[in-house]
Amino acid sequence: MRHPYEVTAFVERGWWLVHAVDVGAQVRVSTLAEVESAARELYARRLGMKLADVAVTIQVYRSTPAAVIRARWIGRVRR
Numbered sequence: 001m002r003h004p005y006e007v008t009a010f011v012e013r014g015w016w017l018v019h020a021v022d023v024g025a026q027v028r029v030s031t032l033a034e035v036e037s038a039a040r041e042l043y044a045r046r047l048g049m050k051l052a053d054v055a056v057t058i059q060v061y062r063s064t065p066a067a068v069i070r071a072r073w074i075g076r077v078r079r
Helices: 032-047 066-078
Strands: 004-012 015-020 025-029 055-061
Touching: 004 032, 015 032, 025 032, 032 055
Parallel strands: 004 055
Antiparallel strands: 004 015, 015 025
């Protein structure tokens, strides 16, 4: 049985940002339809697995999550 890896995806500046939670990696794609395949490819590369062995669970946000906005705002204030 394949372990489903966690993925979050949200739109930022016209791109879908795909965040592979378990490995702390990100990739950008242009459409929502590309999110799943990009996430699976990202995990396969990072973990050295076959693409067929990677399953993902995707949480889609239609806007940038508040935590991301907050982290960026705090980063600007501290600089």
